[in-house]
Amino acid sequence: MSDVSHILITLFMILHAIGAHYAYAEVPLGFWLKDALDLSRNHSDRIVHFCFGLLIAYPIREVFLRVANARRFWAYYLPLDVTLAFSGFYEIIESMVTELANPELGAAYLRAQGDQWDDQKDMALAALGVLLLLR
Secondary structure, three states: OOHHHHHHHHHHHHHHHHHHHHOHHHOHHHHHHHHHHOOOOOOHHHHHHHHHHHHHHHHHHHHHHHOOOOOOHHHHHHHHHHHHHHHHHHHHHHHHHHHHHOHHHHHHHHOOOOOOOHHHHHHHHHHHHHHHHHO
């Protein structure tokens, strides 16, 4: 993989580590954006989902170009497909782990910010990140 791919992966992992450190709903930058833009919630988790698509699609595409020799349509479709698959898989695992760890608090944790469509919005933002990168 290229240096660019390694840098993009590192940037995403830094964002993910910050979110894991604070818990995504408590990231200070998200509170600053909430106050500055008069938002109803801390959107730091959504920013990281968008960045997942934006930062990880390039390395995924690079792997498909070099390993699978993907060209034309497939070189653009497969990174989108893989990003959405990982995003959906993450949302499913997050739900399962939360329910197994503490069923009483599971729904409260997953819907801590009151958005019943959070999973779908997170996946859509990841897709938007890929589409902006690969346009």
